[in-house]
Amino acid sequence: MGETLFVQGNEAVGHGAMAAGCEAFFGYPITPQNEITEWFAREFPPQGKVFVQSQSEIASINMVFGAAATGVRCMTSTSSPGWSLMQEGMSMLSNAELPCVVVLVQRGGPGAGTTRHSQMDYNSATRGGGGGGYHDIVLAPASVQEQHDHVQLAFHLADKYRNPVIVLSDAILGQMAEPLEVKALNYNSLPAKEWAVRGRDHQSDGQRRLILPAQGFMPSKAYPNYLTFVNNLDQKFKEMRRTEVRFELQDVEDARVILVAFGSLARVCQGAMEMARGEGKKVGLVRPISLWPFPAQAIRKLARDGVKFLVVEDNLGQMLEDVESAIGESAPVHFLGMLARHEAREMGMIFPDRVLEEINKVY
Numbered sequence: 001m002g003e004t005l006f007v008q009g010n011e012a013v014g015h016g017a018m019a020a021g022c023e024a025f026f027g028y029p030i031t032p033q034n035e036i037t038e039w040f041a042r043e044f045p046p047q048g049k050v051f052v053q054s055q056s057e058i059a060s061i062n063m064v065f066g067a068a069a070t071g072v073r074c075m076t077s078t079s080s081p082g083w084s085l086m087q088e089g090m091s092m093l094s095n096a097e098l099p100c101v102v103v104l105v106q107r108g109g110p111g112a113g114t115t116r117h118s119q120m121d122y123n124s125a126t127r128g129g130g131g132g133g134y135h136d137i138v139l140a141p142a143s144v145q146e147q148h149d150h151v152q153l154a155f156h157l158a159d160k161y162r163n164p165v166i167v168l169s170d171a172i173l174g175q176m177a178e179p180l181e182v183k184a185l186n187y188n189s190l191p192a193k194e195w196a197v198r199g200r201d202h203q204s205d206g207q208r209r210l211i212l213p214a215q216g217f218m219p220s221k222a223y224p225n226y227l228t229f230v231n232n233l234d235q236k237f238k239e240m241r242r243t244e245v246r247f248e249l250q251d252v253e254d255a256r257v258i259l260v261a262f263g264s265l266a267r268v269c270q271g272a273m274e275m276a277r278g279e280g281k282k283v284g285l286v287r288p289i290s291l292w293p294f295p296a297q298a299i300r301k302l303a304r305d306g307v308k309f310l311v312v313e314d315n316l317g318q319m320l321e322d323v324e325s326a327i328g329e330s331a332p333v334h335f336l337g338m339l340a341r342h343e344a345r346e347m348g349m350i351f352p353d354r355v356l357e358e359i360n361k362v363y
Contacts, residue, residue, distance in 0.1 A: 002183030009147045010174040013103050013167070014039035016151030017075060019184040022101075024050035024074040026063035028082060031115040032171040033105035036077040050074075057082035061089030061102075068098035069211040071196025073155050077103035079171075080121050081112055084129070090164060091130025092213035094233075097195075099158035099165075101151060106170040114346035117171035118338065119263060122318035125168050126292040135237045137165045137244055138291040140262040144178035149185060156187040157244065161236055162195075168291060170314070172264040172349075246289035247298050251277065255284030257363050258302055260323050261312040262288050265350065269312050272355035281363055291319070296326035303330035308362050312336045312355055334362050 007015070013036050017025070025040040037053065044051040050067070054060040060076045067074035078086060083104050093100060106121045108114035128134045137157050139150045147169060154165040197209045212218060216229030223229035251273065252258055261269040266287040276283040286302065288295050303309075309331055311320045320335050327333055336358045341348030 002181050005180050005182060006177055007144065007180050008035055008175060008177045009141075009144045009169065010035035010105065011039050012144045012147040012180050013077065013151055013169075014043060015180065015182050016148035017101070017155075018043065018047075019148070019182065020152040020155040021073050022049070022075055022155065023072040024052075024067045025076065026052045026054050026060045026067070026074070027076050027078070028054050028057050028060050030057070030079045030082045032107055032117070032174055033077050033079050033103070033169075035174070036103060036105070057085040058089065061086040061093075064100050064102075065089060065093055065096070065098060065213070068093070068100045069096070069197045071193040071198065073099075073101075073159070075101040075103065075151075075155075077105065079105045080107045080109050080118075083121060083124065087124070087129035088131075090128070090136065091132050091134060093164045094128075094130075094134035094136070095132065095215050096211050096213045097162040097215070098211070099155075099162050101154045101158055101165055101167065103151065103167045103169060105174045106168065108346055115171075116346040117264070117314065117349075119170055119265065119314040120318070121168065122291065122313070122315065125166050126294070126322075134233070135240065135292060136163065137161070137240060137293070138168050139165065139246070140168050140289055140291050141173060142263055142266045142287065144173070144176065144180050147173060148180055148182065152185045153187075156190075159190050159193075161240060163236065168263065170264055241293040244290055245293050245295050245298070247295035248285075248287040248289060249298070250285040250287070251282075252284035252286065252302055254282050256282045256306060257308050257310055257359055258284045258286060259310050259312060259355070259359075260286045260288070260299065260319070262291060262319060265312050265314055268350055268352050269355055271352035272359060275352060275356050276359050276363075281359065283359055283363075288319070294322045294326070296322065299323060299326045300328075300330070303327045307331050309333045310336060310355075310358060310362050312350065312358075314338045314341075314350060334358070
């Protein structure tokens with residue numbers, strides 16, 4: 001058992017990064033993730049670790065590029081408008097095969113939108129907002145504890161695949177407070193980062209290293225031509241799809257209606273499911289934890305005669321497309337989105353009783 005604290009989800013990110021051995025954080029203030037930047041500004045320098053408040057989100061992601069190239073565990077965090085500014089950097093990190101973690105605390109959009117919660121960055125996170133058709137693993141925590149735990153998992157997966165990993169949070173998860181058990185999670189050991197740029201005096205073979213954001217364009221020993229590089233990415237992404245799918249199932253065995261939701265809305269749907277079960281209705285829940293790779297096969301297996309799906313997310317329908325693609329014509333798919341918030345202003349929320357109302361319509 002580790003130390004138990006009562007903290008916000010944004011603060012839990014910092015505790016998770018510290019437990020994972022993160023050495024450097026680069027970030028620019030933006031609501032609603034400022035507690036993350038504040039935590040690192042307060043906690044990292046006394047530990048001899050690096051904290052830099054950058055000039056902008058563009059600077060942040062490029063500082064991450066430089067730190068990751070040296071082999072240290074590093075990260076940044078941002079919210080939706082800042083995430084937009086980072087997209088070229090995310091594409092460059094993918095090309096250079098540099099492991100890092102980005103925590104994205106979603107807020108309303110498009111554009112500047114609001115400073116309040118939403119789940120409107122699903123598409124840009126899971127599809128890759130920069131050029132080139134790359135993929136990043138995307139983890140979706142649903143509690144303060146998972147904010148902490150998923151950051152540690154993200155660092156492990158980033159190093160395993162030499163690829164950025166995104167922890168997709170939102171303003172509700174970031175701002176709410178819950179008990180947190182601070183503990184280091186143990187994963188299988190990984191190979192030493194022989195590729196890292198440290199100067200030849202610090203390399204086992206005495207040779208310099210070079211990190212490029214244009215691999216395949218400039219011939220190298222590893223990738224003598226462009227298709228050699230693209231083939232390596234293809235194999236990497238296929239391996240992620242095979243081995244890194246994560247999801248949680250609740251009461252789906254006898255369910256007539258199966259809810260599909262991620263992040264904070266999964267918590268709302270769990271409450272609605274329990275209310276429906278209390279009324280004698282057979283309702284289950286699928287919570288995708290990895291949004292990319294998406295648990296399409298697991299959802300497809302649940303499609304059977306008499307089952308209906310209800311996708312609930314705080315947007316106009318983004319994960320909905322992945323669910324529909326997984327199920328095809330095998331079962332009807334219904335949707336409840338942000339237009340079901342309890343009031344029209346930006347602080348409106350989708351509550352369990354509204355989800356229950358929709359369950360009753362679908363049922």
